[in-house]
Amino acid sequence: MNIPMVDVAVLGAGVSGVCAAVQAARLGLKVALIEKNGLPGGSATMAGISCPGIFHAWGKQVISGIGWQLVEACRRLENRPLPDLTRENEGHWYYQIEVSPVLFAALMDQALNDAAVELHYHTMPAALHAEDDDWRITLCTKDGLSELRARIVIDCTGDANAAHLAGYELCTPEECQPGTLSVYADGYDPNALDFDAIETAFDDAVARGELSSEDTGWSGAFNRHFLYCHGNNSNHICNINAFDSAGRTRIEIAGRESILRVYRFLKRQPGLEHLVFHLGGCECGVRETRTIVGMTTVTVKDYVTGRAWEDALCHAFYPIDLHDKAGKLDYRKLEHGVVPEVPRGALIPRNSHRFLVAGRILSSDRLANSALRVQAVCMATGQAAGAVAAAAVRNQCEPLATDLAEVRTVLVENGAIVPRFKLK
Numbered sequence: 001m002n003i004p005m006v007d008v009a010v011l012g013a014g015v016s017g018v019c020a021a022v023q024a025a026r027l028g029l030k031v032a033l034i035e036k037n038g039l040p041g042g043s044a045t046m047a048g049i050s051c052p053g054i055f056h057a058w059g060k061q062v063i064s065g066i067g068w069q070l071v072e073a074c075r076r077l078e079n080r081p082l083p084d085l086t087r088e089n090e091g092h093w094y095y096q097i098e099v100s101p102v103l104f105a106a107l108m109d110q111a112l113n114d115a116a117v118e119l120h121y122h123t124m125p126a127a128l129h130a131e132d133d134d135w136r137i138t139l140c141t142k143d144g145l146s147e148l149r150a151r152i153v154i155d156c157t158g159d160a161n162a163a164h165l166a167g168y169e170l171c172t173p174e175e176c177q178p179g180t181l182s183v184y185a186d187g188y189d190p191n192a193l194d195f196d197a198i199e200t201a202f203d204d205a206v207a208r209g210e211l212s213s214e215d216t217g218w219s220g221a222f223n224r225h226f227l228y229c230h231g232n233n234s235n236h237i238c239n240i241n242a243f244d245s246a247g248r249t250r251i252e253i254a255g256r257e258s259i260l261r262v263y264r265f266l267k268r269q270p271g272l273e274h275l276v277f278h279l280g281g282c283e284c285g286v287r288e289t290r291t292i293v294g295m296t297t298v299t300v301k302d303y304v305t306g307r308a309w310e311d312a313l314c315h316a317f318y319p320i321d322l323h324d325k326a327g328k329l330d331y332r333k334l335e336h337g338v339v340p341e342v343p344r345g346a347l348i349p350r351n352s353h354r355f356l357v358a359g360r361i362l363s364s365d366r367l368a369n370s371a372l373r374v375q376a377v378c379m380a381t382g383q384a385a386g387a388v389a390a391a392a393v394r395n396q397c398e399p400l401a402t403d404l405a406e407v408r409t410v411l412v413e414n415g416a417i418v419p420r421f422k423l424k
């Protein structure tokens with residue numbers, strides 16, 4: 001049987017997978033991008049979390065490249081100027097850049113097509129086998145099973161699905177952070193509502209067991225922002241495991257049950273008789289699943305001290321932001337001037353061959369991961385993984401043996417910012 005062959009197979013077309021695929025393809029590699037849904041963006045589009053961030057720290061840009069170019073292009077298309085991102089000391093949400101999820105997905109499609117990435121939507125891997133110098137990937141498609149060979153695999157599934165199928169060691173938290181199902185609310189005037197009365201009714205409904213205290217937010221009380229801001233990502237869907245099909249099924253159902261409870265409750269409140277809920281996320285947004293056990297693991301101490309890694313490939317910037325099911329946040333701002341870095345070793349599973357990861361699943365402890373998981377970092381690690389994969393294919397070596405100067409040069413030539421590195 002003649003099995004199709006590519007240089008790089010990227011699994012998962014979230015923001016990390018898109019940047020990985022575009023970067024590797026722009027370097028002349030044959031790249032296949034395999035995605036279980038019908039559009040790119042993952043959490044940024046499917047879960048309605050269309051606020052990529054954070055690209056700027058302490059008054060200057062620290063993450064750039066393919067992801068940033070897409071964000072800028074989307075805002076230009078929408079005719080929405082960017083805020084002044086060189087301003088310091090605003091809340092972290094100020095630096096997150098809202099984009100239209102549908103336009104953002106379309107622009108990602110366009111960038112993938114322009115780079116000649118072979119797109120396989122509605123496709124999932126069933127098995128990964130290491131064979132001689134290649135990976136043999138069995139894909140589930142609408143037409144049945146098919147085979148693909150790839151020299152390098154990049155896992156961008158957000159839950160280390162490919163690394164799991166390849167048999168690599170993973171780190172699974174005993175209990176993951178809650179997920180969130182986004183919804184948009186309309187059909188009322190927030191200024192005409194009696195919030196005190198709604199709050200009292202909410203507490204009564206929670207006491208009766210009709211609502212969960214985290215159905216509109218995670219403070220344990222009614223979240224006024226939910227109505228003031230016309231919905232958006234507010235609830236906490238607790239006790240989740242979002243890395244297998246059974247777990248994913250439960251979280252999606254629990255998310256919609258929560259939305260239904262809130263809708264039924266709010267519809268009964270004065271001023272909300274005509275409340276409408278519009279689709280926010282098609283899927284539940286997932287904050288945390290598994291991470292790989294990498295050659296290097298970024299710890300919270302590395303993160304908050306801005307450790308300078310000898311194999312650093314990009315920056316990260318976000319507060320520590322761990323949500324727990326009791327509605328508590330472990331939220332810690334970075335000290336002034338600290339800009340964390342991500343090493344190449346965090347993108348390579350231990351004892352792996354011709355395998356990389358990018359995005360939320362990079363090797364990190366839970367607290368570091370609670371900050372590293374955001375989209376700008378996922379985009380930057382995606383682009384970095386694409387450049388490492390290209391160097392590994394070109395030089396017929398393992399990702400760990402790639403020449404850092406070569407990888408960094410390619411990244412900077414493609415618009416990325418590499419810590420402490422400038423082109424000569």
Ligand SMILES: Cc1cc2nc3c(=O)[nH]c(=O)nc-3n(C[C@H](O)[C@H](O)[C@H](O)COP(=O)(O)OP(=O)(O)OC[C@H]3O[C@@H](n4cnc5c(N)ncnc54)[C@H](O)[C@@H]3O)c2cc1C
Nearest residue numbers: 012014015016036042043053157158180285286359360375
């Ligand atoms: C409620 C909430 C709010 C957030 N707020 C922000 C915010 O404001 N700003 C911000 O920057 N970040 C935010 N984040 C974090 C951020 O959105 C995600 O961590 C990030 O987008 C993850 O990107 P990723 O590419 O690693 O993975 P994902 O976005 O999860 O993408 C993974 C992709 O892989 C696909 N996939 C999975 N398994 C397979 C498989 N077996 N085969 C094929 N395809 C597969 C998925 O369908 C998906 O498209 C938030 C997260 C949540 C949950």
